[in-house]
Amino acid sequence: MSAATEAYQQAPSAAREAGGALVALLVATLIGYGWYLGFHLENVHNGLIGGSFTAVGLYIVRMRPRHREGWLFVATGVLHGVMFFGRQYGLHEPALPAAAWLGWVGVWPLPLAIALAGWTLMAFPDGRLPSLRWRVAVVAMMAVAAVLAVVSALWPVEYDRIGLATPHPLQLPGAEAAERFWGFARFSYLLFQVLWTVAVVGRMRRARGDEVRQLRWLVYAVVMAIVLLVAGLLVFGSPVPGALAVPLIPVAAGIAILKFRLYDIDPVINKTLVVGAMLLLITTGYVVIVVGVGALVPADERVLTLVTTAVVAVAFEPLRRRAQLLADRLVYGRRTTPYEALSQLSAHLEDAPQELLDGIAATVANAVGATEVVVWVGGAERLVPQAWWPAPVDEEEGPASLAGLGGSRRHVRPVVHRGSVRGAITLRKPADESLTASEDRLLADLVAQAGLVMVQQHQAREMQAAARRIVTAEDAARRRIERDLHDGAQQRLVTLGLELGVLAEQAKASGDMVMAARVGQTRSQLLEATAELRELARGLHPMVLAQSGLEPALGTLVDRSAIPVRLHVAVARRLPGEVEATAYYLVSEALTNSARHSGASVVVVNVVSVDGELRVEVADDGRGGARPGEGSGLQGLADRLAALGAELRVDSPSGGGTRISAVVPCG
Amino acid sequence: MRVIVADDAVLFREGMVRILTEVAFEVVGQARDGAGLVELVRRDPPDVVITDLRMPPGFGDEGIEAAAEIRSFAPQVGLMLLSQYVEVHHALRLMEEFDGAVGYLLKDRVSDLGAFAVDVRRVATGEVVIDPELVSGLVARHRRRDPLAELTDREREVLALMAQGLTNAALSQELVLSPKTIEGHVRSVFTKLGLEQSERDHRRVLAVLQFLRRQ
Numbered sequence: 095m096s097a098a099t100e101a102y103q104q105a106p107s108a109a110r111e112a113g114g115a116l117v118a119l120l121v122a123t124l125i126g127y128g129w130y131l132g133f134h135l136e137n138v139h140n141g142l143i144g145g146s147f148t149a150v151g152l153y154i155v156r157m158r159p160r161h162r163e164g165w166l167f168v169a170t171g172v173l174h175g176v177m178f179f180g181r182q183y184g185l186h187e188p189a190l191p192a193a194a195w196l197g198w199v200g201v202w203p204l205p206l207a208i209a210l211a212g213w214t215l216m217a218f219p220d221g222r223l224p225s226l227r228w229r230v231a232v233v234a235m236m237a238v239a240a241v242l243a244v245v246s247a248l249w250p251v252e253y254d255r256i257g258l259a260t261p262h263p264l265q266l267p268g269a270e271a272a273e274r275f276w277g278f279a280r281f282s283y284l285l286f287q288v289l290w291t292v293a294v295v296g297r298m299r300r301a302r303g304d305e306v307r308q309l310r311w312l313v314y315a316v317v318m319a320i321v322l323l324v325a326g327l328l329v330f331g332s333p334v335p336g337a338l339a340v341p342l343i344p345v346a347a348g349i350a351i352l353k354f355r356l357y358d359i360d361p362v363i364n365k366t367l368v369v370g371a372m373l374l375l376i377t378t379g380y381v382v383i384v385v386g387v388g389a390l391v392p393a394d395e396r397v398l399t400l401v402t403t404a405v406v407a408v409a410f411e412p413l414r415r416r417a418q419l420l421a422d423r424l425v426y427g428r429r430t431t432p433y434e435a436l437s438q439l440s441a442h443l444e445d446a447p448q449e450l451l452d453g454i455a456a457t458v459a460n461a462v463g464a465t466e467v468v469v470w471v472g473g474a475e476r477l478v479p480q481a482w483w484p485a486p487v488d489e490e491e492g493p494a495s496l497a498g499l500g501g502s503r504r505h506v507r508p509v510v511h512r513g514s515v516r517g518a519i520t521l522r523k524p525a526d527e528s529l530t531a532s533e534d535r536l537l538a539d540l541v542a543q544a545g546l547v548m549v550q551q552h553q554a555r556e557m558q559a560a561a562r563r564i565v566t567a568e569d570a571a572r573r574r575i576e577r578d579l580h581d582g583a584q585q586r587l588v589t590l591g592l593e594l595g596v597l598a599e600q601a602k603a604s605g606d607m608v609m610a611a612r613v614g615q616t617r618s619q620l621l622e623a624t625a626e627l628r629e630l631a632r633g634l635h636p637m638v639l640a641q642s643g644l645e646p647a648l649g650t651l652v653d654r655s656a657i658p659v660r661l662h663v664a665v666a667r668r669l670p671g672e673v674e675a676t677a678y679y680l681v682s683e684a685l686t687n688s689a690r691h692s693g694a695s696v697v698v699v700n701v702v703s704v705d706g707e708l709r710v711e712v713a714d715d716g717r718g719g720a721r722p723g724e725g726s727g728l729q730g731l732a733d734r735l736a737a738l739g740a741e742l743r744v745d746s747p748s749g750g751g752t753r754i755s756a757v758v759p760c761g
Numbered sequence: 762m763r764v765i766v767a768d769d770a771v772l773f774r775e776g777m778v779r780i781l782t783e784v785a786f787e788v789v790g791q792a793r794d795g796a797g798l799v800e801l802v803r804r805d806p807p808d809v810v811i812t813d814l815r816m817p818p819g820f821g822d823e824g825i826e827a828a829a830e831i832r833s834f835a836p837q838v839g840l841m842l843l844s845q846y847v848e849v850h851h852a853l854r855l856m857e858e859f860d861g862a863v864g865y866l867l868k869d870r871v872s873d874l875g876a877f878a879v880d881v882r883r884v885a886t887g888e889v890v891i892d893p894e895l896v897s898g899l900v901a902r903h904r905r906r907d908p909l910a911e912l913t914d915r916e917r918e919v920l921a922l923m924a925q926g927l928t929n930a931a932l933s934q935e936l937v938l939s940p941k942t943i944e945g946h947v948r949s950v951f952t953k954l955g956l957e958q959s960e961r962d963h964r965r966v967l968a969v970l971q972f973l974r975r976q
Contacts, residue, residue: 577820584845585770588868592776595872621869632846641821646850653849653974654898
């Protein structure tokens with residue numbers, strides 16, 4: 095590649111320019127004069143091959159002097175040009191001067207021309223043969239072709255087929271033996287064809303990256319030429335369409351060699367397949383209806399034509415869609431089309447945040463055929479890898495800045511929203527494969543979509559964090575109020591009670607029983623008030639929760655429950671304060687509701703922490719029918735749980751008990 | 762009887778000192794937190810310590826911690842814990858870790874001078890005192906549950922008082938029944954509930970509390 099690039103940058107030398115012009119002039123003269131001599135259908139293809147291969151070959155050589163394929167093209171073209179001229183000259187009636195020898199020149203190089211064309215195709219696109227085995231095969235092919243050419247040059251073994259105006263110039267003995275030999279040897283032509291076909295197909299299968307695209311151009315042209323040849327023979331009974339299609343091959347090959355980075359042939363192939371399939375279907379449909387139905391049912395041909403038109407009109411779009419799908423499958427293979435990629439992405443939008451990012455990675459990988467995709471989230475200074483395709487085998491990469499993401503053949507696409515970097519998508523393609531223009535466009539679309547997703551996720555995270563902060567702040571406030579009550583009002587009331595007690599004793603001691611009784615009543619009322627305040631303060635935020643954790647705190651709820659409670663707690667460690675408080679309030683609220691409304695005989699409370707989440711479940715055997723949001727306090731709990739990324743589930747069929755549960759993520 | 766009082770609320774503490782003095786206790790020291798209390802007791806152990814359960818610095822269960830430390834070096838000192846709330850798990854801990862001579866009451870109880878003085882003296886003489894509110898809550902919940910339903914009203918009354926730490930003698934006095942009758946009721950309660958009769962009073966309280974708490 096580097097040699098070719100280097101050569102590409104070199105200015106063509108004057109000598110090479112002159113040589114190229116000379117060859118062009120020679121071939122143009124041969125072919126031009128050949129056309130002038132007359133039209134012979136069976137020789138047309140030689141002229142077309144000679145002209146097109148020489149022209150394309152010279153152009154390649156001029157652009158890339160060291161490109162071997164260019165030289166092979168020139169050789170193939172010149173040889174065919176010479177043969178074309180020789181045959182045109184030899185076929186001319188009446189015979190022209192020296193027609194025997196010039197016609198001879200148009201015949202015997204044929205094996206060499208075929209073998210050379212084969213070599214040219216086998217060496218496509220870089221002019222090199224991929225392995226030693228292929229080099230041996232090409233040498234053998236050329237050797238066989240040389241032997242055939244010598245035999246053909248010495249004896250008129252090909253003359254019957256070509257039918258020149260003049261006989262073979264050499265009248266050597268052994269013509270019969272040569273004919274017999276030729277009877278076997280001419281199968282070599284077939285072998286040559288098979289050989290280069292196998293070579294191209296094999297190369298296509300092994301090829302990676304750009305070479306695949308180059309080979310696709312060639313294969314497309316060859317297949318089109320064959321299709322046109324077959325169609326021409328079948329429909330018009332003429333090889334002319336096929337012959338006219340021959341220049342397609344060198345032109346396509348030349349485009350592939352020189353311009354492969356600009357044009358991706360996939361859409362062309364795709365559309366050709368669709369159009370071809372539709373033409374075939376319409377023709378077949380027309381024939382079936384007009385000929386087939388017409389034979390069975392006696393009807394006016396105009397009516398049948400109308401019917402056919404209607405059928406075609408109705409069936410066209412569904413069939414076209416099918417054909418398009420099939421063509422997509424054939425051309426793009428596993429790679430998704432842009433439409434599919436975008437719809438795949440939309441399908442992931444409903445997923446949980448992590449799955450969504452994983453989905454983006456997988457979609458990008460499928461869409462552009464990447465071997466590795468990483469989705470990064472964060473700002474330009476610090477991006478953290480969040481999703482991988484495929485899953486990382488060894489150690490995951492650490493955070494990096496946007497500038498530090500590139501390198502080692504990695505494509506980096508920053509995700510920008512309103513001018514600030516929100517993340518990035520990096521990908522690697524198979525070795526030596528670059529991003530095509532269409533893949534690049536698709537990637538840009540996917541990145542834009544991913545950007546929206548990341549922004550939305552960022553906002554969701556912010557909101558979640560804010561909600562969590564509110565919950566935490568509320569807990570702190572409750573704790574503070576409880577503490578203030580405990581140390582302030584409650585303490586003062588208890589002291590007052592104590593003083594009243596002293597007063598009562600003193601009144602009793604002084605014999606003032608009325609006073610003693612009144613003070614005693616006041617004291618009782620005060621005690622009731624402190625009891626109420628005590629319950630209020632305890633409901634706010636139990637000290638035992640902060641002090642000793644969830645299990646003892648839940649124990650206090652159970653101890654005070656009016657209904658028997660079976661409590662099962664399996665929480666190995668202390669959890670974040672807001673999580674513990676939420677679990678506590680949930681159990682507290684559920685127990686209160688059960689005691690108040692359910693008529694249950696027993697409540698089962700399960701609180702278990704498993705795999706970074708706390709599962710809380712309160713189930714009673716009461717009458718059920720509880721509805722959240724009906725002033726039950728469950729709505730507040732639901733909001734609190736939502737702030738922690740959890741969901742309150744209330745399962746309360748009428749007559750089937752009530753089951754309140756939540757799964758709270760707790761890191 | 763010599764008493765040391767610990768509470769971080771100055772007004773309440775001083776009020777208590779005053780009434781204790783009035784009912785013939787000798788208050789030999791005052792502390793505002795657990796560490797101060799331990800220090801005072803270490804210097805001059807009293808007959809009984811009356812301490813708030815929740816005190817600086819953590820406002821958690823510093824009172825129990827201080828009590829446990831005192832029990833370790835001065836086992837003869839009676840320990841009375843006062844709190845704004847009474848919690849079963851605290852009561853159970855006091856029963857399990859302390860070998861009698863321990864009390865656990867709502868602060869409100871202090872306003873009934875006579876009863877409070879009796880409770881403090883009981884603790885000082887090695888008995889166990891548990892706040893009736895805590896026990897009544899537990900018993901109330903069990904009312905519709907077997908096997909408590911099998912108890913007679915009198916037996917249930919005995920059970921509730923027993924859970925508060927009353928000895929057979931105190932029960933007999935409280936219910937105005939002969940010690941023989943009380944013994945019969947107590948034995949019947951233990952048999953019906955499937956509990957093991959214990960010689961030590963605090964063990965008996967612990968067993969009853971655990972039974973009442975168990976579901």
